Every structure is written in structure tokens, then in C-alpha cells.
């Protein structure tokens with residue numbers, strides 16, 4: 001999707017993807033990655049998710065990336081956090097305690113912008129992209145991070161012809177095709193979540209699965 005699509009979503013409060021709780025899959029599966037306190041975690045396309053707070057509470061340094069200044073401002077305001085702001089040519093960095101949010105285009109960032117990363121957490125980032133953008137997303141992710149790395153990836157799977165995204169359906173085969181060059185991917189959860197998501201049923205889906213992958217870099 002183009003940036004204007006997302007800016008429009010935030011301006012008009014069309015943010016059905018935002019959860020009012022920490023993602024239960026994050027809480028359930030993140031500890032299995034065995035990361036040390038102080039590990040730096042990249043959260044691409046982070047919105048104003050409460051998951052950022054939870055990750056910081058685990059002792060991690062959290063680096064979120066989000067296009068919308070409205071989302072970034074709302075995050076810090078709703079958490080009652082006062083952020084320092086650094087403005088660069090290509091993005092704004094908002095920072096408070098262990099949480100740094102880069103307000104800018106994920107695709108325009110360089111490894112220097114992000115710094116050393118130990119883990120990634122992707123919830124509703126890969127699946128926010130239409131099929132033709134997903135290889136670029138995977139390439140950009142891989143170009144930003146290097147060295148031994150772990151991660152958690154949450155995707156949705158449904159019959160794409162039944163509904164237009166976002167969120168888009170991403171199959172296990174596609175995850176494998178996109179990521180297997182740099183990552184070992186292990187699907188550790190495959191849940192039927194249609195009944196808990198009536199808005200997707202209303203949009204015509206007769207199957208909706210949430211898939212959870214543990215990621216480990218190959219190097």
C-alpha cells in the first residue's frame with residue numbers, strides 16, 4: 001500500500017488492526033526465543049501497538065518503525081510517556097526510556113539508522129503489504145539486520161479471493177519463499193480464529209487462520 005493509504009487510515013481512525021491488549025501470541029511465544037535482557041528488538045510497521053511496551057518490560061531495547069506521526073504521537077501520549085525528539089533528514093526519532101520509534105518510511109532506512117539488532121517482531125507488517133511488495137519488504141528487512149538473529153512472525157491465512165486486504169493472506173509456502181534464504185522458519189502455531197473475528201466473517205471469509213513462526217537467522 002502507498003503511504004497515503006496509511007496516513008488516511010490514521011487520520012480517519014480506521015485502525016481496526018490495533019489491539020487494546022498485548023498480543024497473546026507475543027506473550028506466549030516470545031519467551032521461547034530465549035533472548036537476553038538488553039537485546040535490541042526491531043518492530044517494523046509498529047503502529048501504536050502495546051506490544052512495544054511489553055517488549056520493553058521484558059528488558060529489551062525496542063526500535064519501532066512507523067510511517068504515521070499520528071500513530072507515534074498517540075503511542076507516547078496514550079502510554080503517558082514524554083519522548084525526546086531528534087529530527088534527521090529522512091525521519092524523526094522519538095525516544096523515551098527503552099523505546100525508540102523511528103517515524104519514517106521503513107523502505108528508506110539504512111542499517112546505520114537502525115543500529116545493531118538482535119531480534120525482530122513482525123505482527124501485521126508483512127501481511128500489511130500486497131503480494132507484489134512483500135519481496136521488497138523481506139529484502140529490506142534482511143538488508144537492515146545482520147549477524148545472529150531471532151524473531152517472531154505472525155501472519156494471517158485465508159482465501160485471498162474472498163476478501164481484499166489489508167490484512168493480506170500469506171501462506172506458509174510464501175513465508176518460506178520470502179525468508180528461507182536468510183532465516184530458518186518454524187511454524188509453531190496454526191489457529192482457526194474466524195469465530196473471534198466476526199468482522200472478517202462479515203467480509204465473506206469462511207476460513208481465517210493465524211500462523212505463528214519462530215525465526216532464526218542462518219548466520
Ligand SMILES: C[S@@+](CC[C@H](N)C(=O)[O-])C[C@H]1O[C@@H](n2cnc3c(N)ncnc32)[C@H](O)[C@@H]1O
Pocket residue numbers: 003006007017018019044045046047048049065066067068071104105106107123124125128166
Ligand atoms: C496493519 S498496521 C500494523 C501496526 C502494528 N504492527 C500493530 O500490530 O498494531 C501497519 C502499520 O504500518 C504502517 N506503515 C505502512 N507502511 C509503512 C512504511 N513504509 N514504513 C513505516 N510504516 C509503515 C502503517 O501506518 C500502520 O500503522
